[in-house]
Amino acid sequence: MNHLEITDLHLRIGDKRILSVEHARFxxxxxxxxxxxxxxxxxxxxxxxxLLEKPTTGRLHFWGxxxxxxxxxxxxxxxxxxxxxxxxxxxVMFQTTVYANVAMGLRFRRCDKATVHSRVMQALERVGxxxxxxxxxxxxxxxxxxxxxxxxxxxxxxxLLLLDEPTASLDPQxxxxxxxxxxxxxxxxxxxxxxVTHNLPQARRLADECLFLHKGELVEMADTHxxxxxxxxxxxADFLSGRMIY
Numbered sequence: 709m710n711h712l713e714i715t716d717l718h719l720r721i722g723d724k725r726i727l728s729v730e731h732a733r734f735x736x737x738x739x740x741x742x743x744x745x746x747x748x749x750x751x752x753x754x755x756x757x758x759l760l761e762k763p764t765t766g767r768l769h770f771w772g773x774x775x776x777x778x779x780x781x782x783x784x785x786x787x788x789x790x791x792x793x794x795x796x797x798x799x800v801m802f803q804t805t806v807y808a809n810v811a812m813g814l815r816f817r818r819c820d821k822a823t824v825h826s827r828v829m830q831a832l833e834r835v836g837x838x839x840x841x842x843x844x845x846x847x848x849x850x851x852x853x854x855x856x857x858x859x860x861x862x863x864x865x866x867x868l869l870l871l872d873e874p875t876a877s878l879d880p881q882x883x884x885x886x887x888x889x890x891x892x893x894x895x896x897x898x899x900x901x902x903x904v905t906h907n908l909p910q911a912r913r914l915a916d917e918c919l920f921l922h923k924g925e926l927v928e929m930a931d932t933h934x935x936x937x938x939x940x941x942x943x944x945a946d947f948l949s950g951r952m953i954y
């Protein structure tokens with residue numbers, strides 16, 4: 709089983725629909741770009757995938773494990789969550805060294821010291837921060853902190869890597885490093901990457917498939933070439949062309 713599948717995913721608060729995704733499937737070794745106007749439910753979708761919130765309805769097929777997302781226990785959630793990693797737009801650093809920040813998740817998983825050291829140093833090298841291992845994380849610039857947040861995620865070797873606007877506030881150099889790491893993970897073929905981005909050129913150059921969310925609904929999902937050159941729905945065509953949609 710090399711995929712994640714979500715079905716009948718709905719989140720409502722009172723009479724208001726927050727999110728509606730009838731079906732979506734994510735394969736290992738693929739990058740998926742999620743785009744749409746602000747407030748369309750993109751970040752909420754990632755939180756539901758990461759089991760940080762419970763939907764009104766929804767089922768998750770996670771690499772052979774079937775879950776009813778409305779009734780999943782805390783213990784079952786933790787087992788699945790430990791196979792995922794989430795990088796938010798604004799990274800939060802623990803008040804310790806860069807090395808300890810990246811090692812934290814592995815230590816919670818009770819990995820042995822040699823494994824922790826090897827994987828942390830490899831992750832830091834991948835994001836170009838190896839020389840900062842002993843530096844206090846509180847002294848990092850915003851771009852450096854975001855690269856450490858990425859290292860903290862990839863060191864776990866997750867089956868599902870969720871990225872919520874990870875490069876929105878980064879300069880071109882840090883964006884290039886971020887995208888280079890994503891391409892390297894993509895080539896390994898063992899992780900499904902889902903990235904929320906407002907940067908349409910970024911989605912176009914990185915993603916194998918793209919999803920368009922609008923007003924809390926998954927309107928369209930297609931391979932990236934088709935998504936950008938032959939959108940089926942008028943809302944997506946308007947969004948890609950820069951016209952206002954409501």
